[in-house]
Every structure is written in C-alpha cells, then in structure tokens.
Amino acid sequence: MYTKRLNRELSKMNQSLPPGISLHSAEDLVTWQMDLQVLDNNPIYANKTFRLNFKFSNSYPIEAPEVMFVRAVDREIPIHPHVYSNGVICLDLLSNGNGWSPVQSVESVCMSIQSMLTGNTKNERPEGDAQFVLAAGRSPRDIRFVYDDPTV
Amino acid sequence: MSSDDEFMSDQMSDDAYGDDDDSLGEEFDEDDDQDFDDGKEDKPSRKAYEVDFKVFSDEQIRKSQQSQVEEVSSILGLPGEQCAILLRHFKWQKDRLIEKYMDGGEEVLEEAGLGQSYDTLPRLEKVRGFACDICCDDERGLDTYAMKCNHRYCVNCFRQYLESKIKDEGEATRIQCPSEGCSRIVDSKTVDLLVPAEVDNRYKELLNRTYVDDRPNLRWCPAPNCEYAVDCAVRPAQLHTIVPSVSCRCGHNFCFGCGFSEHQPCPCSLVKKWLKKCEDDSETANWISANTKECPKCISTIEKNGGCNHMTCRKCKHEFCWVCMGPWQEHGTSWYNCNRFEEKSGSEARDQQAKSRASLERYLHYYNRYANHDHSAKLDKDLYVKTEKKMTTLQSSSGMSWIEVQYLEAASKVLQQCRQTLKWTYAFAFYLERNNITYIFEDNQKDLEMAVEQLSELFEKPTDQLANAKKEMMDKTAYVNNRRIIVLEYTATGLAAENWKFTVDLK
Numbered sequence: 001m002y003t004k005r006l007n008r009e010l011s012k013m014n015q016s017l018p019p020g021i022s023l024h025s026a027e028d029l030v031t032w033q034m035d036l037q038v039l040d041n042n043p044i045y046a047n048k049t050f051r052l053n054f055k056f057s058n059s060y061p062i063e064a065p066e067v068m069f070v071r072a073v074d075r076e077i078p079i080h081p082h083v084y085s086n087g088v089i090c091l092d093l094l095s096n097g098n099g100w101s102p103v104q105s106v107e108s109v110c111m112s113i114q115s116m117l118t119g120n121t122k123n124e125r126p127e128g129d130a131q132f133v134l135a136a137g138r139s140p141r142d143i144r145f146v147y148d149d150p151t152v
Numbered sequence: 153m154s155s156d157d158e159f160m161s162d163q164m165s166d167d168a169y170g171d172d173d174d175s176l177g178e179e180f181d182e183d184d185d186q187d188f189d190d191g192k193e194d195k196p197s198r199k200a201y202e203v204d205f206k207v208f209s210d211e212q213i214r215k216s217q218q219s220q221v222e223e224v225s226s227i228l229g230l231p232g233e234q235c236a237i238l239l240r241h242f243k244w245q246k247d248r249l250i251e252k253y254m255d256g257g258e259e260v261l262e263e264a265g266l267g268q269s270y271d272t273l274p275r276l277e278k279v280r281g282f283a284c285d286i287c288c289d290d291e292r293g294l295d296t297y298a299m300k301c302n303h304r305y306c307v308n309c310f311r312q313y314l315e316s317k318i319k320d321e322g323e324a325t326r327i328q329c330p331s332e333g334c335s336r337i338v339d340s341k342t343v344d345l346l347v348p349a350e351v352d353n354r355y356k357e358l359l360n361r362t363y364v365d366d367r368p369n370l371r372w373c374p375a376p377n378c379e380y381a382v383d384c385a386v387r388p389a390q391l392h393t394i395v396p397s398v399s400c401r402c403g404h405n406f407c408f409g410c411g412f413s414e415h416q417p418c419p420c421s422l423v424k425k426w427l428k429k430c431e432d433d434s435e436t437a438n439w440i441s442a443n444t445k446e447c448p449k450c451i452s453t454i455e456k457n458g459g460c461n462h463m464t465c466r467k468c469k470h471e472f473c474w475v476c477m478g479p480w481q482e483h484g485t486s487w488y489n490c491n492r493f494e495e496k497s498g499s500e501a502r503d504q505q506a507k508s509r510a511s512l513e514r515y516l517h518y519y520n521r522y523a524n525h526d527h528s529a530k531l532d533k534d535l536y537v538k539t540e541k542k543m544t545t546l547q548s549s550s551g552m553s554w555i556e557v558q559y560l561e562a563a564s565k566v567l568q569q570c571r572q573t574l575k576w577t578y579a580f581a582f583y584l585e586r587n588n589i590t591y592i593f594e595d596n597q598k599d600l601e602m603a604v605e606q607l608s609e610l611f612e613k614p615t616d617q618l619a620n621a622k623k624e625m626m627d628k629t630a631y632v633n634n635r636r637i638i639v640l641e642y643t644a645t646g647l648a649a650e651n652w653k654f655t656v657d658l659k
C-alpha cells in the first residue's frame with residue numbers, strides 16, 4: 001500500500017486546495033470524501049455542492065481510484081450527460097487503461113470533474129440512464145464506456 | 153518487394169510456399185515446416201466446402217516474427233528492438249514500413265513512439281534530490297528509471313505500473329509512459345530490465361498474441377488453453393461465398409471467419425443472426441428443450457436417453473419421431489418430411505395475427521430441429537461414453553483387442569460431426585428462399601438426417617449385441633459420412649456461385 005503517497009496527498013490538501021474544492025472527510029487511507037462546487041454561474045449547478053466519494057485499492061495510484069458522486073444531506077447527484085443518477089461518472093481518466101496515469105491525484109481528479117461540470121450546458125442524464133442504474137453493481141472502473149462525445 | 157503483405161496469403165494459398173519473397177513459408181524456418189506440412193502436398197483435390205489452412209505453434213509464430221524483425225533490421229540498419237516496435241506499429245506490413253521509412257525515417261520513428269536516436273542500453277540511476285511522483289518516496293540512494301522522455305520514477309513504482317498493465321490489463325504494445333499525457337510507448341528493453349521473469353514471459357506472450365491479431369491471415373485457436381494459430385487465406389469480404397471450417401491440431405474444429413465452433417453449411421453472417429434470434433425468442437422456444445414428452449398414442453411419459461429420435465413407447469410399443477411426433481414408419485420412406493416446413497396456404501394467413509402466428513410456427517419448426525440436434529449430440533456423446541465403458545468390460549471378458557473396438561469411437565466422432573452439420577442446416581434453411589434448389593437441399597438434408605438417426609440407434613443396442621454389430625456400424629459410419637459430404641458439397645458450391653437466395657442480406 002502506498003501509505004506515504006496518500007499521507008502526502010492528505011497533508012497537502014489540508015494546507016490548500018483550489019477554490020470550490022474541499023475535503024469533507026478522510027478517516028482512513030481507504031475512503032475519502034470531497035465536496036465540490038461549480039464556480040462560474042452555470043445555472044445547472046448554481047448554489048449547489050456535490051459530494052465525491054474516493055475509494056483507494058492497495059494499488060492506488062498505480063490503479064485508478066474508484067470515484068463517484070454520492071447523496072447526503074444537501075448533496076444531490078449533479079445532472080450531466082456523463083453522470084448517471086446512481087453517481088457513476090463516465091470519465092476517461094477514471095478508467096484504468098490509458099486514461100489514468102499514476103501521476104494524477106485526488107486533487108487533480110477533483111479539478112477535472114469540476115471543469116467537466118463547468119463546461120456543461122445540457123441539463124440531462126446519459127442515454128440509457130435508467131437501464132444502467134438497474135444493471136449497476138459493478139465497479140465503475142471496470143465499466144467500458146464509449147467516449148463518443150468529447151465536447152461534454 | 154513487389155507485393156503488399158496484405159495479399160501475400162491470397163497469392164500463396166494455392167501455390168507452393170516459399171517461391172515468393174513475401175510468402176509466409178519464408179517467415180517460418182524450413183526444418184520446422186516439415187512437421188505441419190504433411191498432408192497438404194499429397195492431399196487429393198480439395199472439396200468445395202474445404203479451405204486450405206495450416207496450423208502453427210506458438211514457437212513457430214515467435215520465430216516468424218523474429219525472422220521478419222531481422223530482415224527489416226538488416227534493410228533499415230536499425231536495431232532489432234526498434235524494428236520490432238516499428239513492425240508492430242505498422243501491423244506487420246513490412247513493405248509499407250520500409251517504404252514509409254525511406255520517405256522519412258524520423259517521422260516514422262516519432263509516430264511509433266521511438267523519437268530520435270535510441271541507442272544505449274536502458275539502465276537504473278540514482279539521482280540526487282529525487283522524489284518519486286508516484287509513491288512520494290525521497291530516500292537517498294533510491295534506484296530510479298526513465299525512458300528517453302525523461303519522466304523519472306522510482307524503480308519500484310515503474311515496475312508496479314508495468315506489472316499492472318501487463319498482468320491486469322493484458323496490455324503489451326500500447327503501454328505508455330506513466331506520466332500523464334506522455335505518449336511514449338514502453339519498449340521491451342525497459343520491460344526486460346524492470347519486471348520479474350514471470351511477468352516478462354507474459355509480456356512476450358502478449359506481444360506474440362498481437363502479431364497474430366494484427367495479421368488478417370492468422371487466427372488463434374479459440375479452444376481454452378490452446379496455443380496454436382491457424383493460417384488461412386479467406387478474408388472477411390469472402391464470407392458470403394465460403395464457410396471456412398478449419399481444424400486445429402488440438403482437435404477443435406472452428407470457423408476461421410468468425411472464430412465460432414464450426415458451422416458449415418451456414419455462412420457466418422447467418423450464424424450471427426440466427427443466434428441473436430434464438431436468444432431473443434428463447435422464451436417462446438423454451439418448451440422445446442424439455443427432456444420428456446408424452447407418447448402420442450397412450451399418453452404415458454417417455455424420457456429420451458440417447459440421441460436417436462426414433463422413439464418406441466415402452467408401454468404400448470408405438471413407434472414415433474421425437475421431433476415431429478409423427479409415426480416413425482413414415483420416416484423411413486419417401487413419405488418422410490420431418491425436415492421440411494410446409495408453408496400454410498395464403499388464405500389461412502389472411503389477418504395479421506394469423507401471419508405472425510405462422511411466422512412463429514415457421515421459426516419454431518427450424519429452431520426445434522436445430523435445438524434437437526444440438527441436444528442429441530450431447531446425448532449421443534453421453535451414450536458413447538457409457539458404451540465405451542461397457543465395451544472395456546466386454547473387451548476384458550471376451551478377449552477382444554483394443555483395436556477391435558475402435559470403430560465405436562470413429563462412429564461416435566462422425567455422429568457428433570453430422571449432428572453439428574445438421575444443426576446448422578436448419579439455421580441455413582430458415583433463411584433460405586424457396587425454389588428448386590431448396591428442394592434438392594432438403595432431400596440431401598433428409599438423407600443425412602435419416603442416416604444419422606440409424607447410426608445413432610445402433611448405439612442404443614445392448615452391449616452384447618453391439619459387439620456383433622461391428623460391420624453394420626462401420627458401414628453405417630461410412631455411409632453417414634458420405635451423406636454429410638453431399639450436403640456440404642451441394643451447399644458450398646451454391647454459395648460460391650451465389651446461387652442461393654436468402655430472405656436476409658448476407659453481407
């Protein structure tokens with residue numbers, strides 16, 4: 001397990017984080033939760049905060065972390081064509097294979113997801129959302145998404 | 153270099169290997185050639201449903217890559233390591249690589265992830281003040297490694313990264329530098345240096361695999377754990393005129409076109425459509441696969457215990473056909489029409505509901521027979537295994553030699569193969585438009601089916617009678633095999649000439 005790396009990430013995040021990103025909880029080196037806000041005035045996400053759940057395997061950061069949005073008090077799943085209503089995010093960099101690089105971090109993932117939301121104009125869920133949520137239960141990193149629309 | 157690698161198999165498929173500069177014969181060592189070449193030279197004229205193919209071992213595939221790497225290396229004056237990466241990048245189209253390289257070497261190298269010159273052996277380094285971006289380790293004296301792109305990580309992280317790519321993701325030719333956004337491909341020298349032998353072997357295996365995957369004339373045998381590859385000249389564009397069944401040295405027969413178990417006479421595209429249809433319609437068709445039925449005469453329950461469809465009710469001795477439930481007597485005569493679906497007259501199918509019922513009935517007719525042969529093949533096999541056991545006992549008590557009971561195995565093999573063929577004749581027939589040649593096809597199908605049932609029935613004899621039925625069984629086996637050849641010849645000739653009319657598009 002990459003204890004040193006995780007501890008280093010944690011202490012760095014405790015010192016400073018980019019605007020709109022904050023650490024909600026990190027009680028162990030397995031699961032961390034981050035809170036996320038969209039900074040510009042994108043009407044889809046205005047005045048809302050979202051919560052991201054990070055789960056690390058023993059092989060993190062060689063392997064990508066498992067990242068998804070979770071519901072909590074005042075925390076909804078953001079509407080986005082690449083975010084399923086169960087919180088699963090369809091993002092290239094979160095899948096092992098050539099999307100993820102071990103140089104990326106919790107902070108950089110948060111920033112990527114933040115900018116994914118910032119640039120979005122479509123107030124909609126991915127196609128086949130209902131079906132997908134029904135069939136869920138698999139680890140989101142193992143789901144093979146088709147990245148057909150790089151603009152969203 | 154005159155021809156493109158793409159076409160090399162085409163030009164050599166019928167001719168002797170080794171004449172042309174680019175033939176695969178040259179890729180494989182001459183002395184290795186001998187043990188898999190036999191049977192090809194002295195084979196009598198090829199049947200219409202057969203294709204030429206060769207089986208290569210893992211080792212031969214490896215050697216063939218090596219000799220191509222060496223050849224390109226001597227032409228381009230580049231180290232073998234780089235040529236291997238270049239050849240993989242060009243999907244082993246040797247001539248295209250050489251041509252492109254002559255046009256602009258630097259560009260080609262860059263494109264393949266090799267960048268500029270690439271000379272010395274990779275080595276580990278200790279760097280002052282280094283901190284690894286992956287594990288955050290910054291101890292003094294840490295061994296580190298970087299490729300030419302200079303993205304440096306500690307050896308441990310680099311190794312973990314490579315192991316994860318190779319072992320978990322099965323990646324070999326497309327492993328990039330761990331740095332984000334760096335598209336430099338990890339070369340095999342780096343892998344050799346960093347990972348343990350066991351992982352390195354897996355990496356070589358994967359590289360070997362991509363060679364076969366990249367060549368249109370090669371396909372791995374899909375049998376589990378089989379390490380042979382088959383070389384065949386048939387291309388995807390030809391699959392509507394030919395069904396390329398090949399048989400691997402491991403004993404598995406499969407289709408070179410789609411990798412599925414052999415499915416002659418049905419073309420690959422129909423196989424795909426048919427399987428999809430069966431999956432969609434499985435609900436309505438499920439009732440068919442039930443293992444028990446009632447005797448049509450006395451209504452007592454009958455269980456099927458062999459592959460034969462000739463049923464005799466134990467209670468009332470009524471003989472009937474398991475598939476159509478009609479009296480068996482008719483099946484042995486010209487009245488036999490168990491295989492043919494009789495279309496209802498148009499007036500009966502006037503309204504839409506009746507039409508859809510008719511279409512379901514038609515489908516079920518074919519599906520029923522398809523599934524039945526599939527099921528019967530399994531039952532035949534079970535029965536053979538049981539019979540074989542009994543024969544072994546018989547053999548030791550009666551003093552028959554092992555050779556003397558071999559005919560049983562031969563009969564069982566032919567039976568399996570014919571069931572497989574029959575199964576697919578029904579999928580074929582389902583998509584066939586009716587015309588004169590369909591009738592001939594159905595007659596051939598019927599003859600094969602009758603012969604198969606007769607052979608299958610012989611297996612149900614009690615063991616003591618089986619020993620006396622040797623000649624009968626051998627004759628039947630030869631006859632059944634002949635009927636299969638007739639069915640396959642006729643359908644294959646028609647496919648090649650594009651004489652068959654199908655209700656769906658084959659392409």
Ligand SMILES: [Zn+2]
Pocket residue numbers: 284285286287288289305306307308309310
């Ligand atoms: Zn490290």
Ligand SMILES: [Zn+2]
Pocket residue numbers: 301302303329330331334335336
């Ligand atoms: Zn790099």
Ligand SMILES: [Zn+2]
Pocket residue numbers: 373374375378379380400401402403404
């Ligand atoms: Zn095989």
Ligand SMILES: [Zn+2]
Pocket residue numbers: 407408409410411412415419420423
């Ligand atoms: Zn096929």
Ligand SMILES: [Zn+2]
Pocket residue numbers: 447448449450451452465466467468469470
């Ligand atoms: Zn009966």
